[in-house]
Amino acid sequence: MLAKFAAYFITNSNAILTDAAESIVNVMASTFAFYSIYLATLPKDENHPYGHGKVEFFSAFVEGVLIGIAGIIIIFKASHDLIYPTPIKQLFEGALIIGATGVVNLLAGYFLINTGKKHNSLTLEADGKHLMVDAVTSGGLVLGVILIKLTAIYWLDGVISILLGIFIVYNGYKLTRKSVGGLMDESNVDLVKNIVEVLQNNREDGWIDVHNLRAQQYGADIHIDCHFTFPYYLDLNHVHKEISAIDHLINGHAGRTTELFIHADPCLPECCHYCKVKDCPVREQNFSGEIKWTIENATKNKKHFDQ
Numbered sequence: 001m002l003a004k005f006a007a008y009f010i011t012n013s014n015a016i017l018t019d020a021a022e023s024i025v026n027v028m029a030s031t032f033a034f035y036s037i038y039l040a041t042l043p044k045d046e047n048h049p050y051g052h053g054k055v056e057f058f059s060a061f062v063e064g065v066l067i068g069i070a071g072i073i074i075i076f077k078a079s080h081d082l083i084y085p086t087p088i089k090q091l092f093e094g095a096l097i098i099g100a101t102g103v104v105n106l107l108a109g110y111f112l113i114n115t116g117k118k119h120n121s122l123t124l125e126a127d128g129k130h131l132m133v134d135a136v137t138s139g140g141l142v143l144g145v146i147l148i149k150l151t152a153i154y155w156l157d158g159v160i161s162i163l164l165g166i167f168i169v170y171n172g173y174k175l176t177r178k179s180v181g182g183l184m185d186e187s188n189v190d191l192v193k194n195i196v197e198v199l200q201n202n203r204e205d206g207w208i209d210v211h212n213l214r215a216q217q218y219g220a221d222i223h224i225d226c227h228f229t230f231p232y233y234l235d236l237n238h239v240h241k242e243i244s245a246i247d248h249l250i251n252g253h254a255g256r257t258t259e260l261f262i263h264a265d266p267c268l269p270e271c272c273h274y275c276k277v278k279d280c281p282v283r284e285q286n287f288s289g290e291i292k293w294t295i296e297n298a299t300k301n302k303k304h305f306d307q
Contacts, residue, residue, distance in 0.1 A: 001027055003101050011094035011145075014081045015161040018074045019098060019141050022134060022168060025070040029063035029130060033123045040123070053218035057182035060126040064176030067130065071168030078161035088157060091149040095142045102138030105131045120217070122182070126175055133171045137164050182217075191215050193295045195224060198253045199246075200293040205276040206230055206242060208267050210293055212301045222258040224250065226298075231277055232266030239264050 001023035008017045036059035042052045112128030115121070144160035147153075192215045199210060209229035216223050228246065230239055243262045251258050267275065272285035291297070 007094040007097040018161040025066045056123040060179035067172030074165035082158035095145040106135035213298045227263045229265045
C-alpha cells in the first residue's frame with residue numbers, strides 16, 4: 001500500500017491512485033479476515049452449537065462490500081479527472097513500483113488460495129482472490145501507464161482508471177454474492193453432489209433409499225441432514241450400526257470433519273421392487289432394478305421413489 005502511494009506521489013497518475021486506494025481495502029479486509037479466522041477456530045459452545053465457522057461468510061461479505069465501495073469511489077474520482085485533468089509525470093518509475101507490488105500480491109494471493117482450499121477456509125480463499133485481482137489490475141495498470149507514456153495521450157489515464165474501477169466493483173459483487181449465499185444457507189451444489197456420489201458408489205444392500213439430503217459448510221466443517229430407509233424389521237442396535245457405517249463412510253471421504261444427522265425410516269411394500277436385500281423374510285415383490293441415487297432424487301423430500 002505504501003509503495004503504491006509513493007508511486008502516485010511520484011507520478012500524480014489517477015490510474016495509479018486507483019490501485020493505491022484499493023490497497024487500503026486490502027489492509028482493512030485482511031485485518032478483519034485475520035480476526036475471523038481466529039473466531040472460526042474456536043470450539044463449539046452453548047451459544048454456538050454449530051461452531052463459529054459462519055463468521056467466514058461475514059468476513060467475505062465485508063471484504064466484498066469494501067472492494068465494491070473502493071471501486072465506486074475510483075470510478076467517480078477518475079470521471080472527475082477526465083473533466084478536470086491534472087498533469088502526470090515519471091510514469092516509467094511509477095510503472096516499475098506498481099509492477100513490483102503486483103508480483104508480490106500475485107505470489108501472496110496464490111499461496112492464500114491454495115492454503116484456503118487445503119484447509120477449506122472461505123476467508124483465506126477470498127483474501128487470496130482479492131490479492132490476485134489486485135495483481136491483475138496492477139498488471140493492466142502497468143501496461144496502461146506504459147501506453148500513456150509512449151503515446152502521450154494523457155486522458156487515457158482516466159479511462160484506464162474507470163475500467164479498473166468497473167473490474168474491481170464486479171469482483172466485489174461476486175465475492176459479496178457468494179458470502180450472502182452462505183449466510184442464507186444456500187445449498188452447496190458441488191458439495192451435495194460429491195456426497196451423493198460417495199453414497200452411491202459405496203451403498204450397501206440394506207441402505208434401501210436416501211432422501212431429503214441437505215449439506216452445509218460452517219467454516220471447515222460440514223453438516224449433513226438426510227433420511228435413510230432401512231428394512232423395517234431391523235432392531236435399534238442394527239439400525240444404529242448401519243447409521244454409524246454411513247457416518248464413517250462420509251467422514252472417510254470428505255477430507256474434513258463432517259457431522260451427520262440421519263433420520264431412519266422403515267421400508268414399505270412399495271420399496272420391494274428396488275430393494276436389494278437378499279433373503280428378505282417379508283418381501284412382497286421381486287427385485288426389478290436399482291434406482292441410482294443422484295442429486296436430483298436424493299435431495300427431494302420424498303420418502304420413496306418410483307422406478
